[in-house]
């Protein structure tokens with residue numbers, strides 16, 4: 240696999256990589272729950288050095304669909320049209336231990352701007368038009384902060400930036416904005 244050289248990070252994610260599995264590792268057997276990657280995201284990653292082995296095809300299983308539907312409540316019909324039963328989508332490839340193949344000892348080896356939008360947004364999300372974050376016990380930034388403002392700071396993010404990433408993710412995944 241061709242990959243970009245490691246990019247030093249001075250934020251919580253690099254401390255996370257040194258102390259825990261980070262959000263870049265899943266439990267083996269849960270690969271189908273990994274978020275989908277759009278062609279645009281793959282192209283940005285490849286331009287930054289991610290090789291073809293960084294991605295793999297994943298069947299649109301019911302468990303995958305249920306998980307995406309939970310992320311976008313009330314949008315099940317759109318999601319089922321985007322990810323039809325019997326079809327497949329691309330996701331990040333992971334090691335037998337569940338680690339993303341782009342995870343280095345100090346965090347993601349891709350520059351932040353070239354990472355998948357979901358990676359850049361996590362642990363933040365938008366629900367009913369409001370910013371929220373997922374409680375993930377292994378998140379170093381969450382452990383170091385006491386909520387939204389501290390979390391944003393530790394991840395080098397801003398609230399407008401979170402909204403912008405969320406809307407870009409929706410567009411990349413083919414989800415039109417809700418009226």
Ligand code: SF4
Pocket residue numbers: 262263264331339340341342343346347348349354355358
């Ligand atoms: S692409 Fe980078 S940020 Fe996303 S899961 Fe892989 S290592 Fe983590």
Ligand code: SF4
Pocket residue numbers: 251252253255256261262263361362375377378379380381
């Ligand atoms: S977002 Fe949280 S869980 Fe993910 S790498 Fe950064 S500190 Fe770790």
